[in-house]
Structures are given as C-alpha cells and as structure tokens.
Amino acid sequence: MTSTLTVSERHVGLLLSILLALMGFAMAAAARHGVMAVHGFMAVGLGMALAFVLGGALYDPEPSADRLRRYYDAPTRFGIVMTLIWAMIGMGVGVWVAALLYWPEGTPLWPATSFGRLRPVHTTGIIFGFGGNALIATSFHVLQRTSRARLAGSISPWIVLIGFNLFCAWAVTGYLMGSTQSKEYAEAEWYADLWLVVVWVTYFILYIRTLARRAEPHIYVANWYYMAFILVVAMLHIVNNLALPVRWTTAESFPIWSGVQDAMVQWWYGHNAVAFFLTAGFLGMLYYFLPVRSGRPIWSYRLSIVSFWGITFFYIWVGSHHLHYTALPYWAQTLGMTFSVMLLVPSWASAGNAIATLNGAWHKVRDDATLRFMFVAAVFYGLSTFEGSFLAIRPVNSLSHYTDWTVGHVHSGTLGWVAMIVFGAIYTLVPQLNGKTEMASPRAVEWHFWLAVAGTLIYVVSMWNAGITQGLMWRAYDANGALSYSFVQSVEAMAPFYLLRTIGGALFLTGAVVCAWNCRATMRGAAGHATDRPLVAQPAE
Amino acid sequence: MLRLHYNLEKISMGLVAAIIVAASIGGLVEIAPLFTIDETVELPDDLRPHTPLELAGREIYIREGCYACHSQMVRSLADELDRYGPYSLAAESAYDHPMLWGSKRTGPDLARLGGKYSDDWHVAHLIDPRSVVPASIMPSYPWLTRPLDTDLLSDSLATLARLGVPYDQGMIAAVEADALAQSRPDSDVVDGFQERYGEQPAIRAFDGNPSRLTEMDAVVAYLQSLGTLTDAPYRILAEGSQ
Numbered sequence: 001m002t003s004t005l006t007v008s009e010r011h012v013g014l015l016l017s018i019l020l021a022l023m024g025f026a027m028a029a030a031a032r033h034g035v036m037a038v039h040g041f042m043a044v045g046l047g048m049a050l051a052f053v054l055g056g057a058l059y060d061p062e063p064s065a066d067r068l069r070r071y072y073d074a075p076t077r078f079g080i081v082m083t084l085i086w087a088m089i090g091m092g093v094g095v096w097v098a099a100l101l102y103w104p105e106g107t108p109l110w111p112a113t114s115f116g117r118l119r120p121v122h123t124t125g126i127i128f129g130f131g132g133n134a135l136i137a138t139s140f141h142v143l144q145r146t147s148r149a150r151l152a153g154s155i156s157p158w159i160v161l162i163g164f165n166l167f168c169a170w171a172v173t174g175y176l177m178g179s180t181q182s183k184e185y186a187e188a189e190w191y192a193d194l195w196l197v198v199v200w201v202t203y204f205i206l207y208i209r210t211l212a213r214r215a216e217p218h219i220y221v222a223n224w225y226y227m228a229f230i231l232v233v234a235m236l237h238i239v240n241n242l243a244l245p246v247r248w249t250t251a252e253s254f255p256i257w258s259g260v261q262d263a264m265v266q267w268w269y270g271h272n273a274v275a276f277f278l279t280a281g282f283l284g285m286l287y288y289f290l291p292v293r294s295g296r297p298i299w300s301y302r303l304s305i306v307s308f309w310g311i312t313f314f315y316i317w318v319g320s321h322h323l324h325y326t327a328l329p330y331w332a333q334t335l336g337m338t339f340s341v342m343l344l345v346p347s348w349a350s351a352g353n354a355i356a357t358l359n360g361a362w363h364k365v366r367d368d369a370t371l372r373f374m375f376v377a378a379v380f381y382g383l384s385t386f387e388g389s390f391l392a393i394r395p396v397n398s399l400s401h402y403t404d405w406t407v408g409h410v411h412s413g414t415l416g417w418v419a420m421i422v423f424g425a426i427y428t429l430v431p432q433l434n435g436k437t438e439m440a441s442p443r444a445v446e447w448h449f450w451l452a453v454a455g456t457l458i459y460v461v462s463m464w465n466a467g468i469t470q471g472l473m474w475r476a477y478d479a480n481g482a483l484s485y486s487f488v489q490s491v492e493a494m495a496p497f498y499l500l501r502t503i504g505g506a507l508f509l510t511g512a513v514v515c516a517w518n519c520r521a522t523m524r525g526a527a528g529h530a531t532d533r534p535l536v537a538q539p540a541e
Numbered sequence: 542m543l544r545l546h547y548n549l550e551k552i553s554m555g556l557v558a559a560i561i562v563a564a565s566i567g568g569l570v571e572i573a574p575l576f577t578i579d580e581t582v583e584l585p586d587d588l589r590p591h592t593p594l595e596l597a598g599r600e601i602y603i604r605e606g607c608y609a610c611h612s613q614m615v616r617s618l619a620d621e622l623d624r625y626g627p628y629s630l631a632a633e634s635a636y637d638h639p640m641l642w643g644s645k646r647t648g649p650d651l652a653r654l655g656g657k658y659s660d661d662w663h664v665a666h667l668i669d670p671r672s673v674v675p676a677s678i679m680p681s682y683p684w685l686t687r688p689l690d691t692d693l694l695s696d697s698l699a700t701l702a703r704l705g706v707p708y709d710q711g712m713i714a715a716v717e718a719d720a721l722a723q724s725r726p727d728s729d730v731v732d733g734f735q736e737r738y739g740e741q742p743a744i745r746a747f748d749g750n751p752s753r754l755t756e757m758d759a760v761v762a763y764l765q766s767l768g769t770l771t772d773a774p775y776r777i778l779a780e781g782s783q
Contacts, residue, residue: 101647104671104678114680116606178604183639211553219550227556232564239568244704246696252600254700259634260582261575263642268568270644276564305546312560317567325616326642327631329581332571339567398618402646470646475620483623487649492676 001158002057004067004074009154014054016159021047027191035179035251036191039170046166071144073433075157077523079137080426080433082165084516086129087419089172091509094122098505102498112176120180120187121172126414127185127277129168134422135281136161136203139226141429142288143207146223147214156206163199167192179251183266185273186240189251193241200234221304225284228312232276240269260327268319275315278413282421283311286354286381289425290374294364299356303349310346314339321392324401333394340392344385351382369442369449373424376453380416384409399475404497405467408460415456415508423448423515430519433526440521448511448518455508459501466497582631585773590636590706591766592734592742593694593720598763600697601756602641605682612643613652613767626653627774636706648679653768660747663761685757686748691717712737724758725751742766 002010024043031037099106100115107113140157144150151157171188174180180187188196207230211219243253257265291298298304320328320336355378358365365375387409391400400406427445431438439445473493476484549555575581591599602608615621617628629652634640643650658666665672668686670679695716702708712719715733722734726744728751734744747761768774 100680101678104680107680109681109683111605111684114605114682116609116680119606119609175606180603180606181639182603182606182608182641184609184644208553208557217551218547219553219556224550224556224560227553228560228564231557231560235561235564244700246693246700250693252693252697254638254697254704256638256704258636258638258704258706259640260631261572262638262640263634264572264575266639268572302543305543309563313563313566315567316564317571320571322644323642325618326614327629327634329575329578332575335571398616401616402612402644402650406645474624475618477620483620487624488674488676491648491678 001074001078002054002060004063004072005154006062007059010054010058012155013158014051014058016155017047017050017054019047021051023047030249031251032249035174035177035189036249038177039174039191039251042169042173043166046162050162068150070150071141072151072154072157073141075151075161076137076141076429077433078158079133079140079161080430080519081523082161083130083133083137083422083426084512084519086125086133086168087512088509088516090122090125090130091505091512093118093125095502095505095509097122098498098502102495102502111178117175117178120175123185124168124171124175124187127273128171129165130422131278131282131418132164132168133161134425135226135229135277135285136164138285138289138425138429139207139229139281141433142220142222142226142284143210146216146220146288147211148216149210149213151206152209152213153206156202160199160203160206163195163202167196167199170195174251181241181243181253181255183240183255184270186237186266186269190241190243190245190253191251193237193243196237197234200230200237204230204234220288221298221301221308222284222288224308225280225287228308229276229281229284232272232280232312232316236269236272236276240265260329263323263326264320264328264332267322268316271319271322272316274410274413275311275318278418279315280311282377282418283350285421285425286350286374286378289421289428290354290357290371290378293368293371293374293424293428294358294361296357296359296361299353299359303353307346307349307353310349311343314343314346318343318392321397322401324394324397337392337394337397341389344389347385347389348382351378351385354378354381369445370424370427372449373420373427373452376449377417377420377424380412380420380456384413384417387412399471400467403467403470403474404463404494405471408463408467411463412456412460415452415459419508419512420452420456423452426515426519430522434523435526436522439518441518444514444518448514451507451511451514455504455506455511458504458507460504462497462500462504466494466501469493469497582635584632584635585771587741587773588632588635588771589739589741590701590708591763591770592723592738593691593698593712593716594723594759595742595763595766596697596701597689597691597694597720597756598759598761599641601685601760602763608641608643610645610647610679612646612650614642615650615652621650622778625650626768627778630771630774630777632773633768633770636701638701638704638706651764651767655765655767655769660745660761660765661749663764664748664757667757667760685760686755689720689754689756689759691720691754694720720759721754723762724748724754727751741769 021044024040028037028040097118170192179189243255245253317339318336320332321340324333365371470490473485473490478484615625615629667682669681670677695713698708698713698716718730719734722730723744724746748755748757
C-alpha cells in the first residue's frame, strides 16, 4: 500500500490517520462507557495502526513515475482480500445461526452469542462486508478499464475501502454488544450511519472524477449500474436511517419514522437494498466480467439500455409488496404488487442478454469453471427475479409471507446470483492483477464451483419445502372449522428442512474457504503488474 | 430515443441526474401521501403510549433481536384472525419508533400476546423456553434476571416526545419512579403512576420479585402490553361481524 503512494501522499495519509485516531478518542472520551466508547477505541486503534504503517515508510523511495501510466490496482487487491475475509465471517456466522434453528442449545449462553444478535452479524457481514467490498473493489477495476484512465486520486480509494470496513466492523461488533436500530439490513446505529455517508460521498466524488478523465467518449453500461448503486444506496441509506440520538454521547437512538410510515420507508429501503446494493452493482459486475471472460461482446446494446432504465425506475416502487394484507393502505400494496410483476421484464431482459452473450462461447462455459460461475449467476438471477415477481402477487404472498419460502428466495438470489458472480469476478481478477495466467489451483476452482452449486440447490430446495409446508399448516382447517395445527407443530415440522439448509450452507461455506485459500496461494509470489491491456497515455496534469 | 441515449451516455452528470429522477418517482408517489392522507392512521381516543417500564422492555426486545423471528402484525386473513386475534391497525404502532411489524415467523406473531399467558409462564419461558414448550427452538435468555439500567429512560421519553409521542413533562420527570412503581403493586408511588398513565397498564411484580427491578420485569411488562394499548381492533372486528 505505502509503496504506491508518493511522499506527499504519505504525509496526507498520516494526517488523516491521526485525525481518525483523534475522532475515535473524542468519541470514546465523550461516551466514556458503552458501545460508543468501544467503537471510539476501535477507531483509535485503526488510526494509530495506519499512522504507524505510513509513518514507518514516510521517507521510503518515491514510486516510479511510470505508475501514472498504469492502472491503480492496489486498492482492488485489498478490497478482494477484505471480500474474502468477510465471506468467511458472514457465511460462517450464517451456518452457525442456521444450525441454531435445528439445535438451539448449540451456542454458549452469553448474550453476544445468542441467535438474535448473531443473525444481523450474518446479514450485515454478507451484504455489506462481502457484497460491499466486492462491489467497491470491482468497481475500481471496471471503472479504470472501461474509462482507460487511472483512478483520480491515490488516497481517496483507501478512504473509501478502509472507511467502509470500519463501518462494517462497527456495525457487527455493535450488534454483539446489543446495539441495533432493529431496522432490517440497516441495523447500525446513528454515528456509524453518518460515517458511512462520509465514506459514500468520497466514493461518489472519486467515481465522477475518474469518469471525467476517461479516454473513451462513451460511459460503458457497467458504470451506469455502479453509478445507480452508489447514488440510490445513498438516498435510501439517508432517508431510512434518519434518527434522533437519545444523547449525543450514547449509541441509542429513535428513528424519526413511526408505525405505518416507518414500515413503508423501511421496506422501500429494504427492497431497494436488494435492488441497488444486491442487484444493480452486481449487474455492473456481470456486464463487464462476462464479456471479458467469454471473449464475446454484450449481445444487445439496446436491451441493456431498456433493462437498465426499467430496473432503475420500476424497482423503487416494489417495496410495499413486503406489506400485503397489513395496515398499509391497500392502494400502496397494489402499486407494489403491480410494479413487482412489471419488473420481470427488465430483469429477464438482463438475464437473457447475459445468456445470449454466451452464444458462440458455450464450449468455454463447459471447460472454464470461472465462466460457469458467471453463467450460473445469470441463470439464478433469472430464476430468483421470476420467483420475486411471483411472490409479490397478493394471494401468493398470503401463503409465502413470514415463512421460510422468503428466506429461500433471498438465498437463491444471494447464493445463486450475487455470490456466484462475485466468485466469477474474483477468479478472473486475482490471476490478472498478480501477473499470472491462471489461479494457483484450477482444480480447486472446479471443486468450489460444484460445492457452491450443490450448496445453493440444497439450501433453496429445502427452504421452498419448509416455507410451503409452514404456509399450508398455518392456514389448514379441520372438518369442524378449527385450525388443524398449533404453531409449535409447524415448528416441529421444520426440523428436517433446517438440518438440510445447514448442510447446504456448510457446503457453500466450504467452497468459499477453498476460494480464499486458492486466492492466497495465487497472490503469494505475485509477479509484476496487471496483465491486461495497458493504460493509454494521460495528458500531463 | 436511441440517439438521445447515445448522447446521454457521454455526459456523466447527465446520467447522474437521470438516475436520481428515475429512482425518486416511485418512492415519492408511495411514501409522501402516507404523511398527508388522514385515513392512513386514525388514532383511537383510548390509545396510550408505552409506560417507561414497557418502553425499557421494548428496547431489550430490540437489543436481543426478537423481531427477527416474531412479527407483530396480524394480517387480515381468516386463519390469522382465528389464530392470533383481530387484525392489526395502523394506529396501534403509531407511537412506535421504529415499528416492529417483523418479516418472518420462525416463532408466532406477538401482536395480540398481552394477557394470553401468565407472568410466571413468561419468566420460565424466557429463562428456558424448552421447560414450558418442549419443541421450542427459541434461544434461552437467562441474563434477563440482571438489574434494569434506567439511566437512559428519561432522555428516551424526552426524545420520543420530540418525535410526537404524547409524553408530557411530568412523565419525563417521574420516569424512574414510574418504572419502579409499575413493578411494585403495594408501593406508595403507584398513585402517581396511575395519575399519569391511567388505570389500564398492569401493575405487578412481573418477575415475581417486587424488591428488585430487573430486565425481566421490563420485558414481561412489554410482552403483556402487546395488543392492549387500545381496544379499537376488538371494537372494529365486533362491529364488522354484526
């Protein structure tokens, strides 16, 4: 990291690290006890560690001048390492909480290790830790390649990545200590939310400034998606997290929204976190890495325009399908349902465009596990968007809502689509960025592929069965007009499905561990610079 | 159109503006009216906010992530009415910052839980769920027997009052006495508590021990209050069936 910075950049970095440590110290001093104090000390520790690293290398030789004629890949490499670390944390905790539903005693009797506190560690660890780091790391790569320009800044990419990971670390350690807003996928408390806004604004400015340097007149499709991801996530994050702290020196706060309005805002956020965090950004990844790996251009430029604007416009309406038959006004539910069904058109346009791109490269799909990851991702994207539109239809939702079918649907999207495209991108990037032609162990990639596919299928199929069983048991009446089953009977009926899903999750986790090991082996003994096409000469600044 | 887009994708800030416009419309149409249409939430006259002790219990419910497995929203479906009780009204959570409607029922819905089980049952169930429901997969919460920290309660009430929950100055000032009073039925502070919160909230030693104010007191008081903040759902259901 330090060897890619100039001496003056190292000075700025040192200053920022000291500022971070001071901010942490101020937080810890003001809060004095509780979660906020612990988080303050975490910032102090991080700031001091960075200051030591930068300070120790402050007057090392300047990086060579021809670095400006190459892409800046060090942040991407760091982002990939963080992606893999969070994958193991998030998936590991996921398997743990899955096991607890089968074996509730399988955890120490401490507050920090009870199901309710671990569950958001899983969701935040995966969505933000694993997904977020993967998105930021690949966006830096894709942005530079498709613009033929070096990142506009050497320090801001590190602010984005390190700052974002501090947010994730604050969030998950907060949950373990009992600090949560309870809003699903937005559980982090107010100061962490504010911190994320700072990080995100830095990210947006870096993105726009790099685009401004581009040597290609057109902005490539992948960047539209990354931009939609950055912009809309900012909008969602700010509106949903508006809250009044109980005191400025404590983590506790109350959201300004209440009741039915809070429910609508929360699911407007919740579903569009799926749309713009877990879909748009990963479509950006797909639109770049699939053509690159298959050596085929995107099948239809027009279709990519239609699907991009369709997704951007339709998705934002659909959150209310989480609130069918509730106290939300009926018209809002109906709008959510209608747009959810319409959303299938742009979603399948994207999935179809991706699959049609592979025409003429099917032999590569057969032989190359990396490309196969991307193909399976596109297929699962198509399947889970179809399922999503289906589940949003009011009468279907009356059966599926509150059951494990929803959990199965989410995991068909996150395991089958999001994680698969991330692994496809990682297996493309890691050898390329380290001057290698292939991963250290191509056989391990093949193993990972089949572990991931088997894990996903076992997980999703068991959750479909679990959800439909639950839904039918809850609404079953006997001949006398009484409910056939008590609630706890439906819980008992879940045991085999919960065991199967734990096994499916464990297979998927095993694949991720194999991936991390393989990446580590590939990154060790890295030879030279990225092996893809060189950066065109930049005008002098 | 294609020509237009061909040019748009050369201008980064143009794309930024177009994305913001396209992604704002849906939210504006669905969310903004909820704040302006009176029928969204009709507040019944008898609706009360949570007492300090119940509010403390609600914060523990949030802290432990109970909402991940329990919804608090009875949908307007026949089997839900038969299983849980009257369907939930928007008004019932009007004072809830945040709402806890939930999204998953690994355990049953809790919107109508108040009064369904005894305090003793709740205490035993929270300490060891399988001692009362052998097939339960709920976690155990033995640490809830520790003393309740009331340090943040008065600031919590004040913050909620700023957000529009009807807590007055007297309630904010007496918050610690009121939290204590609700768990000590024979104490002399009960009168003041009832003056401020009325006759409806239950006053009991929820954890079975009136001499200690514990997290268990708060959680059980909160669970026993669920669905009892107004009678409106029962009235509306009765009117509807006539």
